[in-house]
Amino acid sequence: MAITKASNSSARRKELLPFSRPSLGNEEIEEVVHSMKSGWITTGPKCHQFEEDLRKYVGASHAIALTSATAGLHLSLLAAGIGHGDEVITTSMTFAATANVITLVGARPVFVDIGGDLNINPELIETAITTRTKAIMPVHFAGYPCDMDRIMAIARRRNLVVIEDAAHAIGTEYNGRRIGSIGDMTIFSFHPIKNITTGEGGMLVTDNPSFAEKTRLLKFHGIQKDAWKRYGAKEIPQYEILFPGFKYNLTDLQAALGIHQMKKLDDFIEQRTRYARIYQESLRDVKEIMLPEAPAHKGTRHAWHLFVVLADIDRLAIDRDRFMGEMLEANIGIGLHFPAIHLQPYYQKTFGYARGMFPRTEFVSDRIFSLPLYPGMSEGDVRDAASAVREIVARHTRQPK
Numbered sequence: 001m002a003i004t005k006a007s008n009s010s011a012r013r014k015e016l017l018p019f020s021r022p023s024l025g026n027e028e029i030e031e032v033v034h035s036m037k038s039g040w041i042t043t044g045p046k047c048h049q050f051e052e053d054l055r056k057y058v059g060a061s062h063a064i065a066l067t068s069a070t071a072g073l074h075l076s077l078l079a080a081g082i083g084h085g086d087e088v089i090t091t092s093m094t095f096a097a098t099a100n101v102i103t104l105v106g107a108r109p110v111f112v113d114i115g116g117d118l119n120i121n122p123e124l125i126e127t128a129i130t131t132r133t134k135a136i137m138p139v140h141f142a143g144y145p146c147d148m149d150r151i152m153a154i155a156r157r158r159n160l161v162v163i164e165d166a167a168h169a170i171g172t173e174y175n176g177r178r179i180g181s182i183g184d185m186t187i188f189s190f191h192p193i194k195n196i197t198t199g200e201g202g203m204l205v206t207d208n209p210s211f212a213e214k215t216r217l218l219k220f221h222g223i224q225k226d227a228w229k230r231y232g233a234k235e236i237p238q239y240e241i242l243f244p245g246f247k248y249n250l251t252d253l254q255a256a257l258g259i260h261q262m263k264k265l266d267d268f269i270e271q272r273t274r275y276a277r278i279y280q281e282s283l284r285d286v287k288e289i290m291l292p293e294a295p296a297h298k299g300t301r302h303a304w305h306l307f308v309v310l311a312d313i314d315r316l317a318i319d320r321d322r323f324m325g326e327m328l329e330a331n332i333g334i335g336l337h338f339p340a341i342h343l344q345p346y347y348q349k350t351f352g353y354a355r356g357m358f359p360r361t362e363f364v365s366d367r368i369f370s371l372p373l374y375p376g377m378s379e380g381d382v383r384d385a386a387s388a389v390r391e392i393v394a395r396h397t398r399q400p401k
């Protein structure tokens with residue numbers, strides 16, 4: 001990729017630094033070709049291998065490959081029997097998927113405010129519990145783990161199911177345990193910007209055999225046998241519909257990517273961590289830029305899915321959107337993770353959420369944006385992005401009156 005200057009340059013890059021780019025190699029390409037030549041391209045042996053590899057990596061008893069994390073979150077709620085009139089406690093600092101699936105099963109998303117790490121604040125969970133509460137859905141924001149000990153303790157005491165939205169958190173560790181081995185159900189995403197990708201895809205993991213069985217049925221029309229068992233093996237292709245389900249099965253073409261991405265995951269996280277440190281060092285003295293807290297407790301591993309910054313708009317003469325616009329003008333791709341859900345029109349109209357309810361989430365929602373962070377970038381790219389931030393800040397720092 002052509003860039004003007006690698007380090008601390010004030011010159012604009014000649015070409016856009018993409019916000020994200022998947023790291024796919026020949027291994028993935030050859031595995032996809034192998035599937036195509038084998039004649040088996042939908043759910044089959046490669047999905048099974050991907051499930052086994054991920055299951056063992058995170059330390060769970062069951063893993064079910066799905067079309068997306070959204071599908072996994074949807075099925076987790078149905079597997080837990082959550083529906084009309086129920087409430088699920090979650091965070092508003094998340095992607096649409098988390099709250100949308102709660103709403104789509106007929107339940108109410110009950111938001112609580114976040115802490116300095118941008119994860120759900122466990123201290124506020126207990127006060128949000130009512131007789132209708134059925135589950136807590138924490139989101140490991142950007143790949144930094146939620147305080148799972150406290151969340152699990154509340155859930156066990158109040159008889160609630162814990163469904164972890166781990167879309168950002170494959171490879172995240174909490175107290176020496178991998179995310180995927182703690183909550184009742186955990187869901188990962190393999191969307192192209194995630195730490196590993198299958199193009200699109202997701203995986204639900206659980207230790208609970210009945211949640212696993214329900215998810216397996218629901219992912220494929222409520223039918224016990226998937227296509228591999230119906231057409232691939234020497235069995236009579238008979239089947240029974242136990243209840244109406246969905247069409248959420250991952251294909252072998254996608255799992256072909258996942259098998260090799262899993263092998264590279266730890267190296268990817270190492271590279272992401274190295275680049276996150278460079279960002280932290282490059283931006284530490286910029287007082288107009290705030291970084292989330294991410295304390296490195298023993299046994300904690302941040303998977304660094306995202307590197308987010310908060311533009312201190314009280315010290316700047318521009319707002320966050322203008323800041324993002326100037327980043328793009330400097331040819332640096334940026335992301336917005338996330339505008340608060342409770343400020344979205346549907347959630348305000350339907351559930352009566354309004355500005356002022358979750359002050360910390362709103363503070364973050366007004367200031368946050370994401371810088372490029374992926375293994376395929378160079379150290380020079382990271383420094384270019386940090387330099388662009390510094391230059392925009394220098395241009396727009398509010399002069400004291």
Ligand SMILES: Cc1ncc(COP(=O)(O)O)c(C=O)c1O
Pocket residue numbers: 067068069070071094095097098139165167168188189190191201202
């Ligand atoms: C926090 C969070 N949850 C869920 C999802 C949904 O993941 P998917 O795109 O695999 O459905 C995303 C996707 O970006 C996400 O960021």
